[in-house]
Amino acid sequence: MTPPLIAPHLALYREVCQDQGWTFELLDRHCGQLARISVGDRSFAVAGGRACVYPINAASAADLARDKAHALTLLRAAGIAVPRTELVFLRPAYRAERGPGHELDDAPRLAAGLDYPLIVKPNDGARGHLVAEVADAAALTRQLARIAPHSPIAQLQEPLTGEEWRLFVLDGRVRFAYRRTPPRLLGDGRQTLGQLLAAYNSALAARALSPLAADTPSVLRSLAAAGLSQQTVLAEGDSLALPGRRNLAAGGGIADYTESITAAVEAWAARAAAALGLRVAGLDLFAPDLAGPAGFTALELNANPSLLGIARAGHQETALAILAAVCRATVASHCALF
Numbered sequence: 001m002t003p004p005l006i007a008p009h010l011a012l013y014r015e016v017c018q019d020q021g022w023t024f025e026l027l028d029r030h031c032g033q034l035a036r037i038s039v040g041d042r043s044f045a046v047a048g049g050r051a052c053v054y055p056i057n058a059a060s061a062a063d064l065a066r067d068k069a070h071a072l073t074l075l076r077a078a079g080i081a082v083p084r085t086e087l088v089f090l091r092p093a094y095r096a097e098r099g100p101g102h103e104l105d106d107a108p109r110l111a112a113g114l115d116y117p118l119i120v121k122p123n124d125g126a127r128g129h130l131v132a133e134v135a136d137a138a139a140l141t142r143q144l145a146r147i148a149p150h151s152p153i154a155q156l157q158e159p160l161t162g163e164e165w166r167l168f169v170l171d172g173r174v175r176f177a178y179r180r181t182p183p184r185l186l187g188d189g190r191q192t193l194g195q196l197l198a199a200y201n202s203a204l205a206a207r208a209l210s211p212l213a214a215d216t217p218s219v220l221r222s223l224a225a226a227g228l229s230q231q232t233v234l235a236e237g238d239s240l241a242l243p244g245r246r247n248l249a250a251g252g253g254i255a256d257y258t259e260s261i262t263a264a265v266e267a268w269a270a271r272a273a274a275a276l277g278l279r280v281a282g283l284d285l286f287a288p289d290l291a292g293p294a295g296f297t298a299l300e301l302n303a304n305p306s307l308l309g310i311a312r313a314g315h316q317e318t319a320l321a322i323l324a325a326v327c328r329a330t331v332a333s334h335c336a337l338f
Contacts, residue, residue: 004026004029004030004032005029005030005031005032006026006032006035007031007032007033007048007049008048008308009046009048009053009306009307009308010026010032010033010035010046010047010048010053012307012308012311012316012319012320012323013035013037013046013323013327014026014035015320016320016323016324016327017037017327019320019324020039020324020327022037022038022039022327023036023037023038023043024036024037025037025038027045031049032048033047033048033049033051034046034047034048035047037327039327039328039331040331042331044327044330044331052303052304053304054279054280054303054304054326055326055330056279056280056326056329056330056333057278057279057280057303057304058277060277061276061277061278061279061303062278062303062304064276064277065276065278065281065301065302065303066124066303067123067124068121068123068124068125068155068300069085069087069123069153069155071276071300071301072085072298074275074276075272075275075276075298075301077275078271078272078274078275079271080268080271080272080275080296080298081296081297081298082297082298082299083157083158083159083160083297083299084114084157084158085155085156085157085158086102086110086111086113086114086155086156086157087102087123087153087154087155087156088102088103088104088106088107088110088144088153088154088155088156089102089103089104089152089153090104090144090147090148090151090152090153090154091148091152093152104144107140107141107144107156108137108140110156111134111137111140111156114156114157114158115158116134116135116136117133117134117135117159117217117218118133118134118140118156118157118158118159119131119132119133119155119156119157119158119159120132120133120134120140120143120144120147120154120155120156120157121147121154121155121157122147122150122151122153122154122155123151123152123153123154123155124151124153125150125151127207127209127247127249127250128209128210128245128246128247128249128250129208129209129210130146130147130150130151130210131210131244131245132146132210132213132216132244133159133216133217133218133243133244134217135217140156146210160286160297160299161286162286162287162288163179163286163287163288163289164179164180164246164284164285164286164299165177165178165179165180165284165285165286165287165290166178166180166282166283166284166305167261167265167269167282167283167285168281168282168283168305168307168322169269169270169272169273169278169280169281169282169283170279170280170322170325170326171279171280171329172266172270172273172274173266173270174261174265174266174269174270175259175318175322176257176258176259176310176315176318177257177258177259177261177265177290178254178255178256178257178258178310179254179255179256180246180247180248180252180253180254180255180284181241181246181252181253181254181255182241182242182243182244182245182246182252182253183200183241183242183245183246183250183251183252183253184239184240184241184242184251184253185197185200185234185239185240185242186234186237186238186239187233187234187235187236187237187238187239187240188234188236189233189234189235189236190233191233191234192230192231192232192233192234193223193228193229193230193231193232193233193234193240194214194230194231196234197212197214197219197230197242200212200242200251203251204250204251207249209249209250212242212244212245214230216243216244218243218244219242219243219244221243222240222241222242222243226240228240248306248308248309254309254310254313257310257313257315258290259318261290262290262291262292264292264293265290265292265293267293268293268296269281269283272298272301273301275301276301276303278301278303279329280303280305280326281301281302281303281305282301282302282304282305282306283298283300283301283302284298284299284300284301284302285297285298285299286299307319307322307323
């Protein structure tokens with residue numbers, strides 16, 4: 001008999017339960033996206049997919065994090081540096097309930113105020129889907145048209161430079177951090193860079209993620225800086241970093257993993273998570289290093305940060321320890337118990 005499917009994060013929870021002697025019951029045996037965990041006489045649900053996999057995160061806090069504009073506003077109010085950002089409402093619905101100046105017709109003016117190139121993305125997106133750099137008004141119009149069927153609001157944002165980092169926060173403690181590295185095209189001595197990029201985009205499409213256009217300004221800059229073109233055949237073993245999205249879902253990687261964080265950085269991260277009321281948070285930031293928060297710029301705060309990346313990178317024990325702590329905290333706080 002074929003075993004039922006189970007979502008990857010729920011599989012980690014199942015392993016935690018096996019280690020701790022708790023009961024794990026898979027309730028959704030069709031897609032494997034819902035389970036019940038029992039610790040003694042108390043039970044709670046955990047879910048995959050769009051649901052927050054951490055039951056100690058309040059739904060209101062998770063919703064605030066999902067709205068990128070609200071998250072940036074709350075971070076800014078907490079004294080945390082964030083990138084300059086403008087919102088564009090892509091649909092006329094509810095126009096009477098908001099102030100003027102941020103409608104689709106206002107996008108060129110708002111973009112000019114930030115200056116090109118810009119990062120344009122859905123206000124409620126995830127995994128880097130439909131995030132793109134645009135170089136001018138025509139590219140802006142095209143990107144907003146791509147976003148409109150999927151999201152009612154887009155963000156126009158100044159690009160950040162430097163290294164991108166992920167901090168994982170649990171109840172005010174940074175449990176681990178790592179530097180996010182870009183996806184890379186790996187040469188085989190036969191295919192051109194254009195062909196390798198097409199294959200990379202096919203892999204993104206299979207994961208329901210938007211492609212990286214060959215004429216993206218950052219791609220063109222990278223090729224020019226390396227003296228390459230889309231017709232270049234990359235030698236076997238050579239590689240080319242792709243600029244832009246560094247999400248693990250988009251092929252990004254993990255480097256400089258650490259579980260040793262300075263007290264100042266931990267206090268900064270705890271303040272950021274507290275600004276949204278999150279007990280579990282993945283905090284993405286740009287900084288030259290993690291020595292201290294003076295040069296930090298927060299990019300996003302994620303209420304549903306994945307542990308699969310570190311588990312697959314050789315740190316599964318840390319991932320399991322975090323989920324065990326989440327289970328104990330859920331029981332202790334009476335969150336989502338039934």
